Amino acid sequence: MATTTTSTVTTIAAQAYHVLKINGYSNTLKAGRHHPLSSCPFSASGHTWHVSYYPHGCRDSNKDCISIFLVLEDIVTEEDVMAKATFSLLDRYGNPVPLYTYHTKLRNFSTSSGRARGFENFIRRDELERSEYLNDDYFAVAAHVIIPKEKPSVVVPPSNMHLHYGDLLVSKEGTDVKFLVSGEMFAAHRLVLAARSPVFKAELFGSTKKGTIDAIQIDNMEARVFKALLEFIYTDIWPEIGHGKDNIAMAQQLLAAADRYGLHRLKFVYEDKLCNHIDTCSVSTMLVLAEKHHCCKLKEACSTFLSSMSPPIVEDLNSSIFGSELEKTVSSSENHGSQINRTDIRIQPAGDIPPPRSASTIVAARANHVLKIDGYSSALEANCKLRSFPFSAGGHTWHINYCCTDYISFYLVLEDAVDEPVMGQVTFSLLDQDGKPVLSRTHTTRMFSFSLNSSFGFHKFIRRKDLEQSEHLKDDCFAVSVHLVITKGAPSVKVPPSNLHSHYGDLLSSKQGADVEFMVRGEIFAAHRLVLAARSPVFKAELFGPLKEGTTTDAIQIDDMDAQVFEALLIFIYTDTLPKQ
Template sequence: MSTSSRVAGGGVPSGSASSIVAGVVCGYHLLKIDGYSRTKEVPNGKWIDSCPFQVGGRTWHVSYYPNGDESEYTDFICLFLCLDDAIAETVKAQAKFSLMDKYGKPVPLHTATTATSDFSVANSCGLDFMERGELEKSEHLKDDSFIVKVDVTIMSEFHAQETPSIVVPPSDMHRHFGDLLSSKAGVDVEFRVGGETFLAHRLVLAARSPVFRAELFGPMKESATTNAICIDDIEAEVFKALLAFIYTDALPAMDQQEESAMAQHLLVAADRYDLERLKLICEDKLCNRIDTNSVATILALTEQHNCPELKAACLVFLSLTTNLEAAMKSEGFEYLTKSCPGVMKDLLMC
């Protein structure tokens, strides 16, 4: 039996088979933590529950502790398997928690199994899954989200065999489209950006961006079809990352310093090409990069590209006098006052 749920968002496609053989019932659940950075605001000892799921005719859920379940585990992510049903008989089970890689495979280094527990005595069992620092440095935290597979094994005295079902792996459409872009097979549109040439597929661009759709299939389509399209106000590396996102729905790996600058440039490009999800991803990344040197530049971007939540985060940061005084000495603050005079009124109201 398989199910999936997401903390702070929608669902994750999944599939599996379950069986009752030789006294054991097995099943799994996929849990996606979406908006990981925001879940870190949950205090130590507090948790977020997943959607309920079924294994062995019982209803279960996973409790996710972003900052540990006890004071000594504040640097750890802790996970607990919980039984929702009220029971009188003995139910013995164990849980195996596995961090999933980008291909939907468990990461052996970050796979751990609980001891077998009697859920008629205590309705949960869990463990300190991994240190937050390890997760944040790993490639498995993508777009501020990660996936954990929860394998549930229930000890049973039954010996019936269930009809198996087909195991459906996670979608890998993004990989195929990424390969299509890399191979340049069938490309039919050319862009010249910052002295570099980029080849792409008009149908893919039009499907992802209404702006590209208008440019490539609207009244101006003839010139866009027969000539290379020159883009003068976007850097080549930014356009390369933009194309990669259009094809794969993900951003390339970057270090923290690169990520902050790239997120600012990509936010502008995302707004220009009406890529709302990319724009929100950039806003989220910048929310975690606000400091006295960057806040003025980021605040100017929020005014120019309509980012109210990111703007609110900047104003909260500047509401502290020490932060405001330091930010006023930055290079970007003078530009902010000249280009976005309305922001000064907002600052006075903080």
């Protein structure tokens, strides 16, 4: 009978053969305990190595043995250095002695604790001294170093669950519920909505279940917001939001919609985004939004922003916080009247605002600089860029650039070379004749990262004609204040990882809404046709396509598979992960 063998193929990237010759063995015994003797360095695969020889062993437990190790001399942090070594005692002809030949496993030599690999009990000293391999106080050990290439591996593609459910939403195949939102109709799948949203689950399957009406009416929400909400429910992907006013309004409505339907991950995403889009025009709306939808980090970011502003601006904001801007529609489950309820929020002057208990942004330094343009018409005729005197903030030197064409432009410039970028936010305010900021002419930048000669500001701060026709230009003079806030860190909300797999895993475990059963080796498994068809083209054909099983209520028989394997298959279909072995 023929014997069978298995083999592992190793592709060698580099190898080296080095002989450690111990000429004067008796003298090496005089070396102190635990002090190795090293060979000359040698090179392999672009790295430097040597062999360490311990004549008295490397530990007290092997003091009667000789220890031999291969050592990587280089300190490597960017990559793993994988190698294995063969140590052989050589006979007088230079041939390896099989009895004293040892092989290490493939090891990573680049770790701080693993740069030396070998054998503590390579050979007992008395055995060496009695052997023919110690001749004229001389013996030799060969070290054969092999550095392999990476093992061949199968490239596993990333999870495609979101693509499968995205295709299901686009195709509308198997939809069983419709929504009417701002005159636009949307088709969806009850099972998917219920798996992803506890609110939809209650509305579609629970005690508050909607009747069998043609379409469910969704009030107080724009169609584009509901469309984005559906896309997130199916794919766990949210639309990117830009910096325009319309985009910020979209983000605010998506946050409210996410809170309305219990989509906490989506809510955290847009809370984090809105923390970086707070300015004098939006801070009051953001505060009300944060209060109504329990967004602690957004509220803290608003407080931090307000603490960096001058008292006159805060007073103007305080007087207008319940003004027309707060009458914009922001949807929520508690706001069916399409209006933001009045909330008792008052903005305190900057000096009176206590620091947030766990603010994500810490103000490191702030400075207020007034740029006076005395001789406006002369600067206009010069038709050139002017710069202010330098001023200091946060240990750095700054100046302001002023330019006038059809628009008046202002920019803040960092003059210093810095090792790390400086995070800062700037508020430019036109001053009235009493030296107070004009709220309608106050503009705040986003948080920016400043480096040498980088500048941030406003190209169209004010139209030249508007300034010239205003009362703020008097006797050919006007002034602008620049308030700089230097921060450590940026407002951030910890967004949890995708929970798409866990939602469908819970659906599989609960068996709620299951509409198909499989019999596998005497064991029954309940599942959902929609999920199986979305994830597997074969199940789709068998359950909905030309290979569709009959409408019998009996379980579908699976004959050529173990129950344990089928269970693992279902877990992967629902969660895109394999069960732990």
